[in-house]
Amino acid sequence: MDSLYNPEGVEERWQQLWEEEGHYRADPEAPGEAYSIALPPPNVTGQLHIGHALNASTQDVLIRWHRMRGFNVLWQPGYDHASIAVHAVVERQLLAEGTNRFELGREAFVERTWRWLEQYGGIVMDQLRKLGASLDYSRERFTMDAEYIPAVLRFFVHLHERGFVYRDNRIVNWCPGCGTAVSDLEVDHLDVDDALTTVRYPLADGDGSISIATARPATILGDVAVAVNPDDDRYRDLVGREAIVPYVERRAPIIADERVDPAFGTGALKITPGHDALDFEIGRDHGLPELTVIGLDGRMNEHAGDLAGATQEEAEEQVLAWLRDRGQLEKREAFRHAVGHCNRTKDRIEPLITEQWYVEMRELAAPAIDAIREGRVRFTPRNQSAVALDWLENIRPWNVSRQLWWGQRIPAWYCPNGHTTIAETEPSACAECGSGELTQDEDVFDTWFSSALWPFATLRWPEQTRELDVYYPTDVLSTARDIIFLWVTRMMMAGSELTGEMPFHDVIIHSLVLASDGRRMSKSLGTGIEPDEVVAQHGADATRYGLLKMSSTQDVRFSIGFIEEGRKLANKLWNVARLILMNAADSEPDVRPRDVEERWILARLDATRAELQRHWDDFAFAAGANALYRLTFDDFCDWYAEAIKPRLQDPTDTDVRATALATLERLLKLLHPVMPHVTEEIWSQLPNRTSRLIVAPWPEPDNRFTADDRVLDRVQEAAVLFRRSGVAVQLHGDDRRIFDAVVKPDRVRADGDAAAEIDRLRKEIARAEGMLGNDRFVERAPADVVEAEREKLARYRRELEALGG
RNA sequence: GGGCGGUUAGCUCAGUUGGGAGAGCACCAGCUCGACAAGCUGGGGGUCACUGGUUCGAGCCCAGUACCGCCCACCA
Numbered sequence: 001m002d003s004l005y006n007p008e009g010v011e012e013r014w015q016q017l018w019e020e021e022g023h024y025r026a027d028p029e030a031p032g033e034a035y036s037i038a039l040p041p042p043n044v045t046g047q048l049h050i051g052h053a054l055n056a057s058t059q060d061v062l063i064r065w066h067r068m069r070g071f072n073v074l075w076q077p078g079y080d081h082a083s084i085a086v087h088a089v090v091e092r093q094l095l096a097e098g099t100n101r102f103e104l105g106r107e108a109f110v111e112r113t114w115r116w117l118e119q120y121g122g123i124v125m126d127q128l129r130k131l132g133a134s135l136d137y138s139r140e141r142f143t144m145d146a147e148y149i150p151a152v153l154r155f156f157v158h159l160h161e162r163g164f165v166y167r168d169n170r171i172v173n174w175c176p177g178c179g180t181a182v183s184d185l186e187v188d189h190l191d192v193d194d195a196l197t198t199v200r201y202p203l204a205d206g207d208g209s210i211s212i213a214t215a216r217p218a219t220i221l222g223d224v225a226v227a228v229n230p231d232d233d234r235y236r237d238l239v240g241r242e243a244i245v246p247y248v249e250r251r252a253p254i255i256a257d258e259r260v261d262p263a264f265g266t267g268a269l270k271i272t273p274g275h276d277a278l279d280f281e282i283g284r285d286h287g288l289p290e291l292t293v294i295g296l297d298g299r300m301n302e303h304a305g306d307l308a309g310a311t312q313e314e315a316e317e318q319v320l321a322w323l324r325d326r327g328q329l330e331k332r333e334a335f336r337h338a339v340g341h342c343n344r345t346k347d348r349i350e351p352l353i354t355e356q357w358y359v360e361m362r363e364l365a366a367p368a369i370d371a372i373r374e375g376r377v378r379f380t381p382r383n384q385s386a387v388a389l390d391w392l393e394n395i396r397p398w399n400v401s402r403q404l405w406w407g408q409r410i411p412a413w414y415c416p417n418g419h420t421t422i423a424e425t426e427p428s429a430c431a432e433c434g435s436g437e438l439t440q441d442e443d444v445f446d447t448w449f450s451s452a453l454w455p456f457a458t459l460r461w462p463e464q465t466r467e468l469d470v471y472y473p474t475d476v477l478s479t480a481r482d483i484i485f486l487w488v489t490r491m492m493m494a495g496s497e498l499t500g501e502m503p504f505h506d507v508i509i510h511s512l513v514l515a516s517d518g519r520r521m522s523k524s525l526g527t528g529i530e531p532d533e534v535v536a537q538h539g540a541d542a543t544r545y546g547l548l549k550m551s552s553t554q555d556v557r558f559s560i561g562f563i564e565e566g567r568k569l570a571n572k573l574w575n576v577a578r579l580i581l582m583n584a585a586d587s588e589p590d591v592r593p594r595d596v597e598e599r600w601i602l603a604r605l606d607a608t609r610a611e612l613q614r615h616w617d618d619f620a621f622a623a624g625a626n627a628l629y630r631l632t633f634d635d636f637c638d639w640y641a642e643a644i645k646p647r648l649q650d651p652t653d654t655d656v657r658a659t660a661l662a663t664l665e666r667l668l669k670l671l672h673p674v675m676p677h678v679t680e681e682i683w684s685q686l687p688n689r690t691s692r693l694i695v696a697p698w699p700e701p702d703n704r705f706t707a708d709d710r711v712l713d714r715v716q717e718a719a720v721l722f723r724r725s726g727v728a729v730q731l732h733g734d735d736r737r738i739f740d741a742v743v744k745p746d747r748v749r750a751d752g753d754a755a756a757e758i759d760r761l762r763k764e765i766a767r768a769e770g771m772l773g774n775d776r777f778v779e780r781a782p783a784d785v786v787e788a789e790r791e792k793l794a795r796y797r798r799e800l801e802a803l804g805g
Numbered sequence: 806g807g808g809c810g811g812u813u814a815g816c817u818c819a820g821u822u823g824g825g826a827g828a829g830c831a832c833c834a835g836c837u838c839g840a841c842a843a844g845c846u847g848g849g850g851g852u853c854a855c856u857g858g859u860u861c862g863a864g865c866c867c868a869g870u871a872c873c874g875c876c877c878a879c880c881a
Contacts, residue, residue, distance in 0.1 A: 003840070003841060004843070212881085214881065261880060261881085264880060265881070276881070277879050278880085278881070279879090279881080281879065337881085338880080381810095384809090386808080386809080387808080387809070390877075394877090482875095482876085484876090485877090514874090516817085518874080549818085549819090549829090550817090550818085552818090552819080553810085553811085553818080554810050554874090555810075555811080555875070556818080559829095560830095561817060561818090561830050561831095564830075565828090565829055565830080571844095572843090572844090574841080575840040575841035576840060577840085578841080582839090618821085622819075623819080626819075626828075626829095637840090641840080642845090645840085764825080767825080771824075771861075774861045774862090775861085776861045776862095777861045777862075779861095780860085788824085789824075
């Protein structure tokens, strides 16, 4: 064994062995209570980023811990087909080749996408392997698998049968870059520096005018009304009259609607239902025409008269010139406002009216709301449940159609008579008129429509498989904040609707890892940290440990210090194992403590086992990792190993070696869920191994050695030492310090410090006397607190007396 | 416009029913004897953002302020 632990080679070897030997594999027929987690499926085109790595590390702790405890474990891996992201990649390639998907045609495009994915997609699972994630890779699923798609179609047909599905011409967020509509959740509102133009609209009866402010003068061509707030006295007389829309010189009614903010601009709003979401709503409510003047290509369309075919910039120029010529352009000023951008391509969203498939969500949301309220689905941290609830309670219809080709094609067929047939398999004739001339809807489903089924569709639902029986519902869902609405709540709704059960009972929302300067990690900013590189440099165990320590807060800046701490821990463990194995390789592990240090470490191992149990149950991963660090460094290495070192070299002392091996075994077991590789490597070098550590049983509670015994021992011995040496010892501190004071003689204070110690004790006594002398404290504080204070006071007095103070 | 989170040592962060301010890194001093210099021992360093309140007692609970960050929302 080298003196420096080098994870290179070691980790890869164990990853291969674990997988080959089948330890990752889930068997529904295996004994034990089921414990399952579905890994949030990464994009098939994606790379592992630091958030994935953190999320995988926490899940793997739970998975490995439960595996050791004898649960029948499934950690389900797989990929999401990520319609828009894949389109972006493949279409960029086509563009580079001087073509596009429309020239290529649908079939060829899909075929090409599959080929591209075979070559370049699906690398995240290998990256997870390198992290030591013990997923059942043999069960990898893909939302575009032939076995997965039927679940998606069933979902849609089911929703249709329930009456939740409808098709409507509504205003949508059109992403010109993607060539499709996207949902509200896929739109980021970013501040943009624009101009705000104030335009005078003459009244139709020639008597005066009304002025409006707009950020998009080109859309004036689509105006169908002018709206004011009903409580706005300035315009009350104008309501019901008509204004003349500039440029097109069309008459448009002046209407009243409370959604108009009188404080903004002139207090009057031009209504353009075709190109603004608010205007669309107001237009619908007032029965206004939905005139469209901009096409899907972003240019002015045939309704734009002489501007048809112009770009929006050109159209804006023309409109502004027209207004200026007639003196109707009152003002043009700098204006900063939030504008929707596609969160995928960063293109400016174009609100357009298109025909889309919608799902009415209110009835679906109800069971999810109840489940959260009643605690059947718990969020960690707790406050995240309020965020989910708020969204569910204000849920809006979900646009599930995307004008893309890569994805599950919507199972709706149209006949020439205008009927629609929705079915899981292609119908031979129209359900209404029997026509055989059917054409399928061109659109595919929103990616999240299929991933909403992930926890059970991966188990082959709607088939009634053994896996579904055993592993569903899953236990835990762990993910980042940003997809609570996109994914988590939708899984709850879909799961409840289709299976009658919530798909999980615990939702862990882990921290968002920021760059070290506090900015978001991003490739374009150059602030990203690649987990692969961290693993290559520091090892998977160190990376896992570091990520766990970063997992506890809402946001955390990436700090390599945590990883280095993990590396230190792995190295320390390696070396203390080396010390023990050097001397005890031929011994049998057995618990035969003779010294107080040995009872101490056995008590500490047991206490930490209990502590870890609590932390892992509470999903307090950082606290668990920290407890392991303290146990390994402070307790096991710095005290226990130091204490037994002389005895280890005594060939007649077989007890110390047997105990050392036994305690090392327990330490390795406790550490394994966090640092699987280095622990398995050491485990394999212990004498007489019959099984792998990955499936070794988690330690049982061992009450033979309690902290109380040990503390008593320590205090007594410290007192003896003090009387003998005549110097002060630090007895006031916690158990650890007491132990310290005795085991490490050089930590005992020198004579010269006795005065300082007396000072300190006097202060402590004064504090305790002050508290105990306060009647209100004695009456109102909890009895155990008062009692503890009394004991402290008595102890301080004894110590002071011993010092002659 | 709503909602959530943060502010603790030079840096990154812990601090779980309110009762002695902590860790890692960095820094200083010593050890540098066969597990580990990627080590060991010791040490310096903090008005726990600010103001007020509750309490015998507040980093922790309440109210407010400032700054930072995130989410949601139909500001043209």
